[in-house]
Amino acid sequence: GxxxxxxxxxxxxxxxxxxxxxxFPGIDAVPVTMEGIPQLFTREKLVxxxxxxxNRVSIGVQQLDPELNRLSGRKQTAKxxxxxxxxxxxxxxxxxxxxIFGWPQQTMRHMLADLEQLVAVGVDHIAHYELNxxxxxxxxxxxxxxxxxxxxxxxxxxxxxxxxxANGYRQLTAYDFQ
Numbered sequence: 001g002x003x004x005x006x007x008x009x010x011x012x013x014x015x016x017x018x019x020x021x022x023x024f025p026g027i028d029a030v031p032v033t034m035e036g037i038p039q040l041f042t043r044e045k046l047v048x049x050x051x052x053x054x055n056r057v058s059i060g061v062q063q064l065d066p067e068l069n070r071l072s073g074r075k076q077t078a079k080x081x082x083x084x085x086x087x088x089x090x091x092x093x094x095x096x097x098x099x100i101f102g103w104p105q106q107t108m109r110h111m112l113a114d115l116e117q118l119v120a121v122g123v124d125h126i127a128h129y130e131l132n133x134x135x136x137x138x139x140x141x142x143x144x145x146x147x148x149x150x151x152x153x154x155x156x157x158x159x160x161x162x163x164x165x166a167n168g169y170r171q172l173t174a175y176d177f178q
Contacts, residue, residue, distance in 0.1 A: 013048040033054070033057065035059075058096040063106070
């Protein structure tokens with residue numbers, strides 16, 4: 001899940017995968033994904049993940065724009081994101097990036113800029129989904145008026161879909177593009 005495995009030391013990934021294989025002997029026949037936040041992926045950890053049989057990483061980016069990211073308390077930078085993508089590509093690991101649209105203060109320009117940067121580096125898969133605000137979160141309690149209106153969010157969805165299709169991405173589900 002969301003980042004916890006990245007708290008492991010590099011050498012622990014092969015041990016973890018040995019345990020997984022003992023429970024699920026056929027695991028090597030299917031894609032095995034490790035998910036985490038950008039700044040917790042290091043080249044050394046990715047090398048260890050690959051050695052253990054992990055063949056795909058999913059990077060929870062949310063936003064590339066530093067001001068928008070700051071609204072969620074995230075400390076990552078675009079450099080963290082692009083370093084992790086670059087290392088994954090160098091090592092032959094499939095790479096998914098999660099992005100959110102309809103974010104507080106996000107404009108169409110912000111969203112398209114993020115997508116264009118990810119398309120430019122050739123990321124394999126983009127999960128581009130709408131912000132879901134619920135519970136007693138800061139976004140729900142204090143930033144609801146900063147969330148783009150629903151007609152703008154629909155326009156964002158269409159613009160993102162069209163940009164990704166124009167760049168060779170195939171839409172797999174409402175929010176998944178490969």
